[in-house]
Amino acid sequence: MIDKNKLLTFVEDQLKGTEYFLTDLKISPANEITVEIDSITPGDIEECVRLTRAIEEAFDRDEDDYELEVGTAGLTSPLKVRRQYDKYIGQDLEVLTGDGRKLHGMLRKADDDGITLAVQQKVKKEGSKKPVIETTDIDLPYSLIKKAVYDLKF
Numbered sequence: 001m002i003d004k005n006k007l008l009t010f011v012e013d014q015l016k017g018t019e020y021f022l023t024d025l026k027i028s029p030a031n032e033i034t035v036e037i038d039s040i041t042p043g044d045i046e047e048c049v050r051l052t053r054a055i056e057e058a059f060d061r062d063e064d065d066y067e068l069e070v071g072t073a074g075l076t077s078p079l080k081v082r083r084q085y086d087k088y089i090g091q092d093l094e095v096l097t098g099d100g101r102k103l104h105g106m107l108r109k110a111d112d113d114g115i116t117l118a119v120q121q122k123v124k125k126e127g128s129k130k131p132v133i134e135t136t137d138i139d140l141p142y143s144l145i146k147k148a149v150y151d152l153k154f
Contacts, residue, residue, distance in 0.1 A: 001031055002064045007055070011035060014054050020047055023073050023080045031066040036080075038073040040087050048072060079148045085110035092151035093117065098144050104151055105138070114141035115148075 004027050011022055015037065024036040035051065052070045059066070079085055079093075088107050095103045095117060105119035117138050122131040 002027060002033065002059055002066055007033070007059065010055070010058055011051070014051055018047070021081065021083050023077075023084060031064065033066050033068045035068070035070045036073050036077075037070070038081075038084055038087070040083075075150055075152065077149070079150075082110065082112070082142075085115055085148075088150060092153065094149050094151040095140065095145055096147040097140065098146050103138065103140075108137060114139060114143075115145070116140075 004025070007027070008022075008025055011025060015021060019039040019041060020037045021039065022035070023038045024034070026034045033055075035055070037047065037051065039047075048070045052068060055068060055070070073080075073084065079088070085107065089110060091107055092104065093107050095105075095115075097103065103117055103119050105117040107115060108118050109116040117140060118135050119138055120133050121136050123134045124131040
């Protein structure tokens with residue numbers, strides 16, 4: 001079986017100096033390897049092909065019989081690493097929190113601690129009969145985010 005840490009280091013070294021970054025790397029008990037990459041700009045199949053060839057050259061299939069899949073994170077894929085959040089600043093996200101809330105809002109900020117999501121909420125103002133919709137910023141640490149995806153609207 002391929003050493004995951006060795007493969008992880010290899011993939012990260014291959015992506016250095018490019019606009020691409022690693023979002024996920026999985027190795028199943030059956031030695032099925034899945035490598036997912038992303039970039040700030042739309043992904044390119046050529047980068048997946050280049051990375052596949054580099055892995056196949058560095059990790060001998062005769063020594064470790066493995067199945068390899070290299071792909072890019074899709075538009076509907078959950079955000080997994082900080083750099084993906086940077087990619088979606090100014091865009092709408094759907095965020096499921098660890099406490100069960102489902103939030104829809106515009107990603108205002110992403111930093112090392114978490115994100116700031118601008119959500120619209122109904123607020124009843126004092127002396128007003130009807131609630132009004134206001135935009136409120138909600139700060140969420142990454143530890144509270146169970147799942148975050150681009151909020152695709154048609």
